[in-house]
Amino acid sequence: MQLRALRYFNEVAQCVSLRKAATRLYVTPSAVSRQIEQLEHFYGASLIERNPRGIRLTREGEFLAQAVSATLRELDHVKEHxxxxxxxxxxxxxxxxxxxxxxxxxxxxxxxxxxxxxxxxxxxxxxxxxxxxxxxxxxxxxxxxxxxxxxxxxxxxxxxxDVWHRVLVPKGHAFTERHSITIRDLAGQPLAIPNSTFSTRQIIEAAARKEGVQLNVAYTTSSVEVQKSLARAGIALLVLPQAARQNRDLGDGLVAVPLLDPLIERVxxxxxxxxxxxxxxxxxxxxxxxxxxxxxxxx
Structure with a gap:
């Protein structure tokens, strides 16, 4: 059994896909399959099951995946030391x-x-x-x-x-002329913010509830680049942290306006x-x- 086979299997376990694992390893899917077959021969057990939707690890495969992941981490640590x-x-x-x-x-x-x-x-x-x-x-x-x-x-x-929370708006938006805005000012404005697993969403909604404000969450996305693209297109505003030394004009078509609210203004x-x-x-x-x-x- 070679270390290569273990690394290939580790990628398959993470991706749950032979093709995706092969892409990450810069090899062909058939090369990954051969390494998996070698491991199955060595252990005398099936490690993956193929189905119309792709693959899944067998019970034996799940057990091996945990052991391989821990082993590879330890080997990487040894190499570093x-x-x-x-x-x-x-x-x-x-x-x-x-x-x-x-x-x-x-x-x-x-x-x-x-x-x-x-x-x-x-x-x-x-x-x-x-x-x-x-x-x-x-x-x-x-x-x-x-x-x-x-x-x-x-x-x-x-x-x-702690860093400031800012509302990012496109150039030309009325808020760019304001020194600062409040959570009430965001009522009715289309927002692009992440889902509720992100603290930004949780804090924004908590601040809105406290002020009795109904927010218009037009776009839910965890991608900051998607949020910014929507803002540049003039169809959404977003709330992002900003380092103290960053300028108000971000130079990318967006302007960062201070958000005044004790619950949300800093993060x-x-x-x-x-x-x-x-x-x-x-x-x-x-x-x-x-x-x-x-x-x-x-x-």
Whole structure:
């Protein structure tokens, strides 16, 4: 049994699709199938079942998937520690972040980090705080950057900061002439906001209920880029966090207008690490750089 077969099976278990796994591995689906067949021969059991909708793991496959995932993580950690002992900062950092923090915090840090430590690779996933918490519980995340991380035994919030919430409106909108707006001003305005698993949606709706305001949620999408595209098209407004140092005119056809409401005008950003796992030098260095930019962005 080869390590390659285990890595191929791990991708299949994550994707629940031979074709998607093959795409992520840059190989053909038949190559993935051959590796799965080798594992099935080695263990003497069927690991996947094919059906008209695709594939699913058998009970034996589910058991192997858990063991393989843990084994590959440990092997990656060993590789990183060996590199660190030789004075080389290397390895893979698995990051789970809220998408709206990428431009203001994550991207600037990764640009600087990658110049200094080119041997470090990143796997970046986006999602809500509950999704990121699930990733930590499953051992899939090395660093998390999100809003209001819920309490979790597996997670340590190492740093946090507050940033402003702003209403992003297209240039030419009447709100661009306003110094600030309130939650009442949003009544009747078409909004593009994420679903209720995101803290932004929860806080906006809580503020609206407090003021007795009926919001017009015209578009529900977790994609920040989709929200911005709808705003640029003049058919929606959105609410996003903004670092203290960012300009009012975002330079992309949108203007960030201050939102005055004690419940929603500011939002907390949490930087998280796994509580029970020793972090590599690469992870600790990246964490330190993220903590610094959070301090710079804080209000």
């Amino acid at each position: 060996i590199a660190n002992s030789q004075g080389v900062v290397a390895g893979t950092i698995r990051m789970f972040v809220s998408e709206s923090l990428i431009a203001s915090m994550l991207a600037p840090v990764l640009a600087k980090f990658s110049q200094q430590y080119p041997k470090v690779q990143f796997q970046i996933e986006t999602g809500s705080a509950p999704r990121i918490a699930d990733a930590f519980r499953a051992g899939e995340a090395d660093i998390g950057l999100t809003f209001y991380m819920p309490p979790c035994a597996e997670i340590e919030v190492t740093h946090h900061c 907390r950003v949490d930087l998280c690490l796994p509580r029970q796992r020793t972090s590599s030098i690469a992870i600790k260095t990246c964490q330190s750089m993220l903590a610094q930019i959070m301090a710079d962005c804080s209000i």
